[in-house]
Amino acid sequence: MAFPPQFLDEIRNRVSLSELIGRRTKLVRKGREYTGLCPFHNEKTPSFTVNEEKGFYHCFGCGAHGDQVEFIKQTEGVEFREAIERLADMAGMPMPVETPKERQRQKQAATLHDVIEMAASWFAAQLSGQSAKHARDYLERRQVSPAATAEFRLGFAPNSRTALKEALQARGVSEDLMLQAGLIIKPDDGRPTYDRFRERLMFPIVDRQGRVIAFGGRALGDAPAKYLNSPDTVLFHKGHVLYNMPAARKAAYDAGAVIVAEGYMDVIALSEAGFTHSVAPLGTAVTEDQLQILWKMAPEPIMCLDGDTAGWRAALRAAERALPLLKPGYSLRFALMPEGVDPDDLIKSDGPAAMKGVLDQALPLSELLWQKEIENRHVSTPEQKAAFETALSELTSLIHDPTVKSYYQRYFKNRLWEWNREQGRNQAGSALVKSAHTRFDRFANQNSRFDKKTGFSHSLKRPESWGRGERLLVLTILNHPEILDNYFEHFAGLKLSSSNLDRLRRAIIEIASSESELDYPLLKHQLVTGGLSEEVAMLEKSADQSLDWFVSMEAATEDAIKGWMHLMARHKREELIAELKAAEENLGVEVTPANLERLKLAKQALQSAEGTETELDGFGIASGRNTEF
Structure with a gap:
């Protein structure tokens, strides 16, 4: 049968030519190509080359030449169809049926x-x-x-x-x-x-x-x-394509690098400034298939993201997506723009040289993961330090390749030793570690006011009475995902006491981050197909239709937002009361500058939060009701 061109392209994309050939003969990377002894004839001096970017191998000794399909045919003595079947199996793809x-x-x-x-x-x-x-x-x-x-x-x-x-x-x-x-x-x-x-x-x-x-x-x-x-x-299929992909492939091969920007205009601006090796995902977080495409273009793609909280979130999503796929020589680097600036802005205001400076300062994936875990974390007590080390260990556990995993474990172990020594020398007794001289410090002041701004502990115990309020906060978003258009940061920073409810919240965040347009049917479908049908069903059954009318899909968005923001303010106040109580208890056990500072911050935060509940005048009118909250 004649196989669809898209099917053959996908096979070549998923099955690395160098890895396929590397099973038969040892290959050594030299510049942009791999070299080794030819698997088709006996030789003592390597004359065999593999060009991953162009997708072919060639032997200057015997003249053997081809791609993945031809290599399977020549080394395993099979016909075209059987070669395709074996490659499809390696790629985890079903064979097309000729009907x-x-x-x-x-x-x-x-x-x-x-x-x-x-x-x-x-x-x-x-x-x-x-x-x-x-x-x-x-x-x-x-x-x-x-x-x-x-x-x-x-x-x-x-x-x-x-x-x-x-x-x-x-x-x-x-x-x-x-x-x-x-x-x-x-x-x-x-x-x-x-x-x-x-x-x-x-x-x-x-x-x-x-x-x-x-x-x-x-x-x-x-x-x-x-x-x-x-x-x-x-x-x-938007997860399998990159904007400007064909034009960037040749430029990336020549530059030995590829830049991943956030949007179309950034790619165009970068290309006009001479960075023609630039691509962008299509309004979604980078997918596994897109990572494989990028790694064929360059071993360490540079994620060039906007200098704001959204850019930081995108960086973390890309990092976590890449961890299980890492292999020797292939990783990511991260170049975050100056605060409030995207590549287009920087190039227009300061020129290509400034853009090159940002790219040259791109951090390796390992450094970004360290910053992710240490920023705004309490690490003064042995228990908190143990939690920090455990978090780093959980990240490395996601890496499948044993060699890469062992080097990450060694890297974090060394960083922890150096960091602990520095803390003991310069910051004894400090309750909050500040990552000085890093490009991520600005995010400490950009987080949601419902998140880490005040430096509070991530493990607060909330009153059981807030179980109903927490359910309503998530259910309102499920029925009115349009609220996330303007209040994404509030929802992302929400801390929930129920692990199942928080799992649902995190899934909603992931879906909202990858979908350009989101409504209730699409959101529910994504959650159900993602294995959260039971949680969704339990959540939808928990609402009292008479008391909780504003969470329903029939309620006007204006009323849903008012009700939701009112609940958020009350939820935050309860959280701050719990933090104040914990700070007072800590100070009673041990009077230290750190505990005094924590109590001071807790009192200030609670005072600032008083009276911040949403104004409810006119609440319900947009939905055809005239009722009190």
Whole structure:
């Protein structure tokens, strides 16, 4: 059978050529290639090379040449189909079944490429039209050159419900094909289909061969989502693609590095400044498949993230995602921008040299993990130090490769020894370790006011009476995930006494961080498929519909936010009361400067929190009610 091109591409992406060949002959990395003795003929001097980036091996002695498929055929004496079966097994991929339906799907994919290409050309043409003046003005303000506009094939989607649909229909494209390509939306209530992208600056997304397979659109007017991507289709799976991937591959090979920025505009700005080896995930946390793509481009991709709390969260998500996949020679580095600045801003204000300076200071993954665990942590008592060491040990336990794991364990052991010695010398008796001279200090003052700002312990015991309040806080978010658009930090910093409830909270945070548009059906589906159906069911049964009406999906978002923020303020006050009590007990046991400072901070925080509950005037009116909280 003829295998789908996408299937063969995915196999080559998942099965590393150097690792495959390294099972047969020892390979040594030399610059950008691997060399070794040829597995196809006897030789004493290595003449065999493997080019991972270009995807082929070559022997200058016997002339053997090929890719993963050819290597399996030549070394194991099998035919093409069996070679594919063995590689698919290594990649953990099921073999495609040759059926009339599958043949139709392959034909459909080829047709969809044509449809998507038509749409890309149409969007590009609209950018020069009269209705796109504000889009051109936006590009001019962002200092995007005409050359970059053409290179990245930027376009414009007019503020019309059917402009693209009508243009493609005039070219003979059916609505069914447009739906399959993700270009139009079909309402469930039977209304006519309409364009997915309207009044947006359009960014074509291309596959490894440079073919347009999807779009990202930036809103130029009022819209619920600033950025909107195409849905997953036969051609497009956002977790398997990187923006600017084909153009960056060659540049990354030449530079020996690849830069991972957060968004489309950052990639364009970096490329115009000479950093053409730049890519971006498509509005999601970096996935395992994207990490494998990046490691084929360079052994230590640089995560270049915005200098704010969101950038720090993105760095931590990427770090945790990478840990199980680490292998000798392959890791990540992290370059966080100055506070409140993204790569585009820095390049425009200070030039490419400033950007290079930030990249040159990129921290290794090991250092970022150390900073993650030590920032704002209480580490003055033996128990707290033991907890710190345990946290580091739990991180290293996530690493699968035994060699990499052992080096991480050794690294953290040495860091702990040096840190303890320094603490004993300069900071005896201090209750709070401050990580001086690091690029992450600013985050200590940027955390949510419901999180670590006051330096309080992470293990507070809350009154049992707050069980109901905690459930309502999470259930409101489940039914009204739009609250996270403006209050993500509040929810992320929420401390819950129930481990199951907190597990649900953390899952919601992860989903919200990876989805550009989130509503109740999508959020619940993600939670249920993620193995949290029991927790969701128990949570939904816990609400008293008469007393807790504001958490329901029928309640207006305005009322849901008021009720939720009121509960958050009460929850925070109870937390601060518990912290004050703990500080008083500690001071009663041992009078130290650290315990005095803790008591002072606890009193100040509680005083500041008094009277911060949400104003409830008009509460319920938006939902058609007239009731007290």
